[in-house]
Every structure is written in C-alpha cells, then in structure tokens.
Amino acid sequence: MRSDSIPKIIVKTKYLKNQRHKEYYLNYIATRDGVEKFQMSHGDKPVTKKQQELIENLLKDYPDSKTIFEYEDYINEPTRRNASEFISAVMDQNLTDIATKENYVDYIANRPRVERLGEHGLFSDSGKKIDLSQVVQEVGKHEGTVWTHIISLKREDASRLGYDHAQGWVDLCRAKRNELAEAMRIDSNNLQWYAAFHNEGHHPHIHMVVYSKEPRQGFVTNQGIKKIRKMFASEIFHQDLMNIYKNQTEARDELKNYSQKTVQELLKEIGQKDHLENGIIIEKFLALKESLKDYQGRLMFAYIPKESKQLVNDIVRELEKEEHVQKLYEQWNLYRQSVFETYNGSLQEQLPLLEQKEFKSIKNMILKEVMNYDVNAVTYDEQLPSLQVPELDIVVEDVESEKVDDIPQNLTTNLSARYRLEWSKNYKMACKLFYGSDDVQQDIEQAKSLLKEECDQHNILGYELLAKVLEIENKENPESYDLYKEALQGSLEILSTDKNDFIQSYLQYKTGKFYYYGKGCEQDYEKAYHHFSQSDSEYAMYCLGRMYQRGYYVEQSDKTAFEYFDKSATKGNAFANYEVGTYYDRGTAVPKDEKQANLNYEIAYRKFEGMLKNSEDDNLLYRLGEMNYYGKGVEKDTESAKKYLEKAISFDNKNAKYLLATIYLKEYDYANIPQAIKWLEESENPQALYLLGKEYLKGILVEQDKKKAVHYLTLSAEQKNSYAMYALAKVFLNDINYMDPDKGISYLQNASSLGNEYAQIMLGNIYLKGEHVEKNVDAAISYLQMASDKNNSFAQYMLGKLFLFGKEVEQDKEKAKSYLEQAAIQGNTYAMYLLEHMDDYHHQPLVLMTTRLLHHISRIFTKTVPDNSKSPLAGVDKKLAKKIKEKKIAQGHNAKDHEINMR
Incomplete structure (x- = not known):
C-alpha cells in the first residue's frame, strides 16, 4: 500500500498561558494582516520571495510545523496557494503562544471560514446552549490549565467521510468526550470542552478548548496525546481501517x-x-x-x-x-x-x-x-508449536422430528384407560398453530388452548407438546417438568397395556427420548438405550446411532453408528440421510465418497423443505439453516441460513443459538457479539462451552479471563469433549498461574482415549522427553502410532525420525522411510529434508536446530501482521479493544457487555 493512499489525521495539543499578549498579535492572526494576499487565479503560481522568508522564520520558531498536512502540500508543490495555506495553518496552530484565553475562545468562534451554528461557531455537550460572551469570561477566569487541541484532516478525507461540515464533528466530539477525559486524566463529570469547525480549503479542522472544572485536575503527556490522536483516528477512519485490515x-x-x-x-x-x-x-x-x-x-x-x-x-x-x-x-x-x-x-x-x-x-x-x-x-x-486444532463441528442434540403425517389414520389407544395416545384433530391443529405452516398462521395462545383440552383428556401427546411450549416461554416453569413427567408416566402405562405393534414401537421410541434428554425424569442413557432397542421406528434407530456416535452408555463406535443411521435413512428418515452424508463426507467408518455425501445431503435437504411446509418445526429450521450456511445439499447462502436459524431460535432451539452465535463471532458482527456470548453462556452444549472457553482464553472478542476459560472448558470436558480436555491440558502444563502437571497429563490421557490426535502427539512428545512423567519411549511410540493411524503428518514425521536416528529405538531405515514418505506426501518439509539426507545425518541436529530457529522467525512475521483470527482492531493495538469497551461503558452500557464495537 502506498504511503500517500493511507488516511491520516493530525492532532496538535498545547495549552493557553495566563499572561496577556499584545492585541496586535491577536488581530494579526485573526485578520491575517502580514500574510501575503493573492488572487485565487494566481494561486498556482510559484511561491513568492516574501512568503518564502516568512515560512523560514516560522519554521525556526515552530520546527514541529513540518509534521502538518500543509507543509507536506507546500513541499510537494510550492505554489502561492499552498504557501499561504501553510502560513495560515502555522499561525492558527500556534495561536496559544500569543493570545489570552478569552481571545482564543472568541477567535475560534468567530474567525473567517468558521461554520456558524447560530450566532457563532462554538459547540459543546448536547443540550448546552452557548452564550459566547459568558464562555469567554468563564474560560478567561479559569484558574487551572486550559488545553487546546487542533484536529486536522485532508480535504478529500473530510469530504469522503462526512467531516466537511460542523455536524459531523459535533457528533464525533460528543461521542468521544469520556475517552478524551480519560486521556487527559480528568474526571468525566468535571470535563468541560468547547470546539468550533474551521472549513479551510485543503485541510478542514476543529479547534477544541478543554479543561477541568476542578482546577487541580488534568494532565496531558505525550502518551495522552497519542491516545487522543488514536481515538479520533479509529472513529473517523473506521471504514478505511476495515479495508486496510482486509488488505492486510x-x-x-x-x-x-x-x-x-x-x-x-x-x-x-x-x-x-x-x-x-x-x-x-x-x-x-x-x-x-x-x-x-x-x-x-x-x-x-x-x-x-x-x-x-x-x-x-x-x-x-x-x-x-x-x-x-x-x-x-x-x-x-x-x-x-x-x-x-x-x-x-x-x-x-x-x-x-x-x-x-x-x-x-x-x-x-x-x-x-x-x-x-x-x-x-x-x-x-x-x-509442535505450529500444530493447529481444526474448527469443530457442532455437537447437535434433539434434531430428529417425526412426521405426524406418517401416523396411521384414526389410530388411538383404549379410550377407557387412564391415559391415551391419540393423534386427534385438536392435537394436529395445535401442532400447526404452534409451529406455523404454509396454510396456518402461527398462534401460540390458540395452540396452548387446544393442548390444554388434550391434557384434560389425558392425551400424552398433549402433555408433551404443551410442556415444550411452556419450556420455551420460561425455562424455570415447574409446570413444564410436571407435564413431561405426566407424558412419561402415560407412555409407560400404555406400553404395559396396549399391544398394538405400531403403538409399542412408537412409544418405546418416545419413552427412550424422555430418558435420553431427562425430560420429566433423571437423565438415564441405560433406560434410553433399552427403550430405543425395542423399537423398529426409524427415529429410534436414529437415536441409537447418536448413542454409538457419542459413546453414551455404549462403547463409542462410528461403524455401528453409521449402520443405524443407514437403516434409519433407508426407512425414510431425512435426518438420518444427513448423518449418512456426513460420514461419507468425512470418510468416517466408510471410505470418503463425495458423490454419496452430496446425494444424501440433497435428499435430506429436499425432504426437510417438504416437511417444513406442513410444520415449521425448530429442528427442521435449524437443519436447513445449518445446511445453507455450510453449503450441504444446496448452494452456500449465509443470509438464508441466518433467517432459518433466527426462526428456529424463536422456538428456543439450542443448536440454532450455538450456530448463529458462531456465525456472529466469525463475522465480527460486533452489534450481535454480546448476544452470541450470552447464548453460549446459557448453553449446555459441550461444543458451545468449548468455543466460549476458547474465546475467554484468547481474549480477542471478549476480555481475556483465564478463570472463566477454565470454567467453561471444564464444563465441556465433563461432557467428554476431547478438544476441551486438550485445551485444559495446555493450560495446566504451560500457564504459570494454573500449573498442575498431573491434571494436565490426566486431561491429555482422557482426550487421547477419546481419539484426539493432538493429545496423542503431545503425550508422545512428553514421554519422549520425560517431562512431567518418567521417560517412556514405548509409551511415546504407542501414542504417536495412534495419531499416525489418523494420518497425522507430524506424528508420522516424529516416528520416522525416531527410527532413522536410532537413538531411542533400534535403527530401522525402512520403517523410517515409510513414515517419512507418508508425512512428506502431506507437505511436511522436515520429513522432505530427512528423506533427501537419509544417509547424511551426522550434522543434522545442528542443521535442524538452525532450521527451527528460522521457522520461529517466520512464525513471528506472520503472527505480528493482523489477521482475521483477531478482532480487526486487535492486530493494531492490544489495548484498543479494552478502550472501546470502556467507551461503551461510559456511554451507559453494562460493564459485562462483551461488545467491541456498536456498529
């Protein structure tokens, strides 16, 4: 980026002396007597000798004038116009040397080209009517120090960004008053300021007069001046900075x-x-x-x-x-x-x-x-330091949604029994009123009314749906739990009395869900598994797939999970089609097959759209939003994704909240970041808690808080999230304030047992070095082999090096070559080097040591240039995010707000 294309701001800060100066000098500045006048038609002619002499004298008296815009213009193009602009600017910016405080206020309010806001050009805090003569006296009599700031822009920047008129500066100064007070070490309640906008030809600017009502308050250092310049620049050039960061x-x-x-x-x-x-x-x-x-x-x-x-x-x-x-x-x-x-x-x-x-x-x-x-x-x-943990997919729950239209017509249980199961006309209408459909407008209250009638008739379907409605309205409503409990009790009684095959299968599935999610009972995966296993419903098969996928009650097995998902998909469950697509997409338990993945995604998406026409179920809305966002079975469309997710959130869908929160964070949607953090904090989703912990650990979009980070990562780890375990292990092994090697090793071992390759690599390295544990090469090789089996190139490189050098194990060049080739195919540069020098490795420790140093330097270069993993402003100034947060607090936002910018 060329230097002359970069937006700039000039801030000059001085203070008014108490002594009086000759009125001649004040009049000289105000009327420009002594400044050579010229006709605009002659402005492009070369600078005159008299102007040159005056400029030389000014530069002797005020050498810092070489830093202002006008001097840059004059040097680049020494015309009469630019010379006159520079002379005027120097006199303007050094007026404090020759003016009384009273005259200075009067001057900036009335001088030529000031934009008047009524009788004069002076403005201050909102709602403050300014009597110029009264302000002049007030400032003149003030016993403390009175500072002046001149803030200047290039004309093209002022015009482009809306600062070529007074109102733009009025809004800016009022918004920045509290930050200004902080930079000048003045209590914001005591801050008093006045300003006026001067619409100069090349470089429009404002003059500010600032002081504290408490005379002993206020102090401006060079650092304070830098803060003032930075706060104005970050606001004025916000959009430009965003473009700069994008380019960077x-x-x-x-x-x-x-x-x-x-x-x-x-x-x-x-x-x-x-x-x-x-x-x-x-x-x-x-x-x-x-x-x-x-x-x-x-x-x-x-x-x-x-x-x-x-x-x-x-x-x-x-x-x-x-x-x-x-x-x-x-x-x-x-x-x-x-x-x-x-x-x-x-x-x-x-x-x-x-x-x-x-x-x-x-x-x-x-x-x-x-x-x-x-x-x-x-x-x-x-x-090892450059290993990057990939972004994790959402661990979703409660995404299956049975189709009411699939239920046999007029099927019901014995009406003389205490409970009944009936897809009655009122129940079906309540479903449509609750979710809304193409032909029925959503009406929650009417839905509740119909469901209460069904509850009076002891219809367990009515109990369950009404419980969900009340749960959305108020999570703490005890009536919701009681209704779920009633629905569960009814399901168990009907199962023991009604032998209809369809009802048995359906209620085994529904009962399993109550235990699976802990609705109306304690969560019990064993009972959930027992009931799911006795149902041939495609939805029960889907739930069994989930249990094997997560290792809930049963031993984790992607192979078995895929088999259940595949059976469920074959029976027409669109949600299972989605899971089958995911397995083919990732190559998990089955060979990676992009064609099969896309086919299943497309089937799922088409079915979801059809189901949505009959009922805008929140699980359907979530899945459609998620598929639009990632481009699964449909072209990627973030805006459509957001609409689906927002609708799902209106039904309190937890998965939708997590995904939309993730989108807000990734897009640096500052206005919605507080909401995103709130959703994550309220979530019980292990992946949401992991993401939240990582955000508090990084301290970029929220203020860094290691205690909160450990808290949320622990909650996630307790739900068997191996990535949370890995993150915690690094904290307990590396952070001096949380150092606990035993706990760190324990987390790594637990993460490794769940298949986390990064934990396996870290354990391999720890056992090789004998750090925090007794050195154990066999254990190291075992852990590295686990990661290598997942085709991790770094693990393959480490194993290849082990067998090549033969320091810790018996040398085996064939094994070494095999591992190194696997790593090199994936682009591992160290493995490439060793392959090329397998027979010349006597000097390799020294060579690789110098190479590691070069790697370290290259990482510093890339890390110290702002990137999109940070808040755009964080790459420039580590304290800026904190300052912006303080500004928002000063403007009345809650201290716990996590927003970086209110745009």
Whole structure:
C-alpha cells in the first residue's frame, strides 16, 4: 500500500498561558494582516520571495510545523496557494503562544471560514446552549490549565467521510468526550470542552478548548496525546481501517505462503556445503555454546553475561542478512507502516531486526536452541508449536422430528384407560398453530388452548407438546417438568397395556427420548438405550446411532453408528440421510465418497423443505439453516441460513443459538457479539462451552479471563469433549498461574482415549522427553502410532525420525522411510529434508536446530501482521479493544457487555 493512499489525521495539543499578549498579535492572526494576499487565479503560481522568508522564520520558531498536512502540500508543490495555506495553518496552530484565553475562545468562534451554528461557531455537550460572551469570561477566569487541541484532516478525507461540515464533528466530539477525559486524566463529570469547525480549503479542522472544572485536575503527556490522536483516528477512519485490515489479511496470507515456501527452499538448500554451515551463524552458535558452558543463572537474554549477549546479538544481525529473512522483514515493515501512518500521521522509523521489540523473543529462542544443542541429541518437536486444532463441528442434540403425517389414520389407544395416545384433530391443529405452516398462521395462545383440552383428556401427546411450549416461554416453569413427567408416566402405562405393534414401537421410541434428554425424569442413557432397542421406528434407530456416535452408555463406535443411521435413512428418515452424508463426507467408518455425501445431503435437504411446509418445526429450521450456511445439499447462502436459524431460535432451539452465535463471532458482527456470548453462556452444549472457553482464553472478542476459560472448558470436558480436555491440558502444563502437571497429563490421557490426535502427539512428545512423567519411549511410540493411524503428518514425521536416528529405538531405515514418505506426501518439509539426507545425518541436529530457529522467525512475521483470527482492531493495538469497551461503558452500557464495537 502506498504511503500517500493511507488516511491520516493530525492532532496538535498545547495549552493557553495566563499572561496577556499584545492585541496586535491577536488581530494579526485573526485578520491575517502580514500574510501575503493573492488572487485565487494566481494561486498556482510559484511561491513568492516574501512568503518564502516568512515560512523560514516560522519554521525556526515552530520546527514541529513540518509534521502538518500543509507543509507536506507546500513541499510537494510550492505554489502561492499552498504557501499561504501553510502560513495560515502555522499561525492558527500556534495561536496559544500569543493570545489570552478569552481571545482564543472568541477567535475560534468567530474567525473567517468558521461554520456558524447560530450566532457563532462554538459547540459543546448536547443540550448546552452557548452564550459566547459568558464562555469567554468563564474560560478567561479559569484558574487551572486550559488545553487546546487542533484536529486536522485532508480535504478529500473530510469530504469522503462526512467531516466537511460542523455536524459531523459535533457528533464525533460528543461521542468521544469520556475517552478524551480519560486521556487527559480528568474526571468525566468535571470535563468541560468547547470546539468550533474551521472549513479551510485543503485541510478542514476543529479547534477544541478543554479543561477541568476542578482546577487541580488534568494532565496531558505525550502518551495522552497519542491516545487522543488514536481515538479520533479509529472513529473517523473506521471504514478505511476495515479495508486496510482486509488488505492486510490478504497480505498476511500471502506472507504466510511466502514464508512456508521460503522455509521449504531453506530446507532444500541447508544441507549444501556453502549454506549456513560455513557461515558466521554456525560459528557464533558454537561460540555462544562455549561461552555459556559454566553459566548457572537464568537462561534469559537479560541475565546472561555481556560476552554472551554480544554473541546473541551478532547471530540476530547475521540472520537479518539472510536473503529470505531480509525479504520477510521488508514485507512486515510495509504492512505495519500502513496502520502506523493512519494513527500517527507520520512515517514509522525503520529499525534493524535486532532493535524491533516484536522480535525480542528471537534472542531467548537462540539461547534455548543453543543450550539444548548436543551433537548426539535428537529433538522431535520442530513443528509442535505450529500444530493447529481444526474448527469443530457442532455437537447437535434433539434434531430428529417425526412426521405426524406418517401416523396411521384414526389410530388411538383404549379410550377407557387412564391415559391415551391419540393423534386427534385438536392435537394436529395445535401442532400447526404452534409451529406455523404454509396454510396456518402461527398462534401460540390458540395452540396452548387446544393442548390444554388434550391434557384434560389425558392425551400424552398433549402433555408433551404443551410442556415444550411452556419450556420455551420460561425455562424455570415447574409446570413444564410436571407435564413431561405426566407424558412419561402415560407412555409407560400404555406400553404395559396396549399391544398394538405400531403403538409399542412408537412409544418405546418416545419413552427412550424422555430418558435420553431427562425430560420429566433423571437423565438415564441405560433406560434410553433399552427403550430405543425395542423399537423398529426409524427415529429410534436414529437415536441409537447418536448413542454409538457419542459413546453414551455404549462403547463409542462410528461403524455401528453409521449402520443405524443407514437403516434409519433407508426407512425414510431425512435426518438420518444427513448423518449418512456426513460420514461419507468425512470418510468416517466408510471410505470418503463425495458423490454419496452430496446425494444424501440433497435428499435430506429436499425432504426437510417438504416437511417444513406442513410444520415449521425448530429442528427442521435449524437443519436447513445449518445446511445453507455450510453449503450441504444446496448452494452456500449465509443470509438464508441466518433467517432459518433466527426462526428456529424463536422456538428456543439450542443448536440454532450455538450456530448463529458462531456465525456472529466469525463475522465480527460486533452489534450481535454480546448476544452470541450470552447464548453460549446459557448453553449446555459441550461444543458451545468449548468455543466460549476458547474465546475467554484468547481474549480477542471478549476480555481475556483465564478463570472463566477454565470454567467453561471444564464444563465441556465433563461432557467428554476431547478438544476441551486438550485445551485444559495446555493450560495446566504451560500457564504459570494454573500449573498442575498431573491434571494436565490426566486431561491429555482422557482426550487421547477419546481419539484426539493432538493429545496423542503431545503425550508422545512428553514421554519422549520425560517431562512431567518418567521417560517412556514405548509409551511415546504407542501414542504417536495412534495419531499416525489418523494420518497425522507430524506424528508420522516424529516416528520416522525416531527410527532413522536410532537413538531411542533400534535403527530401522525402512520403517523410517515409510513414515517419512507418508508425512512428506502431506507437505511436511522436515520429513522432505530427512528423506533427501537419509544417509547424511551426522550434522543434522545442528542443521535442524538452525532450521527451527528460522521457522520461529517466520512464525513471528506472520503472527505480528493482523489477521482475521483477531478482532480487526486487535492486530493494531492490544489495548484498543479494552478502550472501546470502556467507551461503551461510559456511554451507559453494562460493564459485562462483551461488545467491541456498536456498529
């Protein structure tokens, strides 16, 4: 991005002196006496000698004037017009040196080209009528310090963004008053400010007068001025910044690809004789190792001896000379510059890599690698920090929805019994009124009325649906539980008395659902399984598939789960078609088959649409929303997905809440992020709790809170979410405030037993190193083999390296080659290197150590450029999200609101 295309803002802050100055100077500034006048028709002619002399004098008196827009214009094009604009701007911005406080207020309110808001141009807080003469006296008599701010834009930016008229600035200043107070260390209740908009030709701007009603309050530092500039810039250029971040995201992806390509090239070249091995870097590494051989202190750059520090610095300097690192650093500086200019209005100093604070970690990385270097040692975790856990699919519950139209006509139980099961006319109409359909408008109250009549007739279907209606209206309504309990009791009694095959099958399924979800009873998967197993209903088969899929009561088995889903789909259950499609889509328990996956998705989608016409069931709405969002069985359509999900949420569908919350978070839909967090916090869905825990752990879209993160991840882990277990393990093994190795290992073992390949890799690495546990190579190989069986390239690389070097196990080059080839096919660059150098590995520990260092540097480059995994503003300033939240609180929002931006 070119520098001149970046939006900029200039902020000048001074304070008014108490002493009086000659009136001549005030009149001189106000009327521009002494400033050479020119006809507009002559404005494009070269600057006059008199103007040049005046500019030279002004620059001597006010050298910081070189930073303002007008000077930039004058230097680029030294015309009479630009010279006059610059002279006026300098005098304007330094008026505080020659004016009394009273005159300054009067000047900014009445000077030429001020936009009047009534009799003058002064404005302040909303609802405050301004009497200019009274304000002039008030400011003049104020005993404390009175500050002035001049905020200036380029004309093209002001016109484009709506700041070429007073009202835009009025709204902006009022919205920013509390942030301004904070930056100036003034209690917001004591803040007093006035401003006026001056519509200058090239650079429209405002003058602000700011002070505290409490004379002893208020203090402005250079950091405070930066905050003021940043708060105005982030608001004025919000849309521009979004575009910059979008471009930077694309640039970051480009950079990441470039980085990966670079590392691949390095790995290919690194074994050559004229590469790093005969350079200064290797020599410095070995010298550093020797200088630290007797060192016993903390292994951090700040603590090591001076001689060793010099060697570390030499290594960093040499690394910067490497062609690939040099190119990466040039790109990194280019992308960072675009944001810096927006906030600071000036060029950022280009520092050597050694002095760039974002890369300080390289020094400690060098120390760690050098001290761990042993020609006889072999390491296995080159890529462990870069392992990325994939996004998880939603664990959905309660998605099956039986079709009432499939029920045999006029089928009912013995009407003389205590309970009855009847798909009566009133019940069917209540279903339509509750959900709404193509021919019946939704009417909840009328549905409730009909269902109450069915309950009076002891129809268990009426009990169940009325319980659901009341549960949606109020989750805590005890009547809902009582109605479910009545429905369950009726189902059990009818099962014991009515021997009709269809009723037996149907009620075994319904009774199983009561126990499965704990509706009207304690949740009991064993009883649920017992009842589902005695039904030949396609819906019971679907539920059995779910139980085997999740390992509820039965041993987890995707193979058995698929068999039940397939049987259910064959009998016409569209929800089962969806699951079968998912298994073929992922290649789980069956060979991956895109054609079969799409076929089943399309069948499911078509059936769901047909079912929806008769009843807008929330489970149908959820599935249609989810399929539109991911493009399953239909073209991807996010807007249609949202509409389906919003409708499902009106029926309190938990899955829809979770998915829509996920969409809001992914899209950085700031206005809806508080609602998204609220839905996740209310959810009992293990995946929702996992997502919530991760958000609190990252602290990007919500304020970081490790305690909450651990809480929600624990709730998710308790529901057998292996990814939550893995996340918790990393906290307990790595976070100094939560360090508990035993708990961390336990979580990894539990996650591994559930098939989590990332936990298996981490355990393999831990047992290889003997960290937190006794070293056990056999256990390490066992865990790595589990992950390798899932075709994990990193596990395959580690196993290949183990058998190639033969340090921990008996050397087996054939085994090593097999594992390394499997990893290399998937793009593992370390495996590629080892395959190419299988017979030349005496120097590989040193070579791979330097390569790890280069990997570390490339990761820093990609991480320090803003990406779409962060809030757009978070990549620029880590504190900005917090500041925006504080602003919203100051405007009256609840402190627990999690929103980043109200747009």
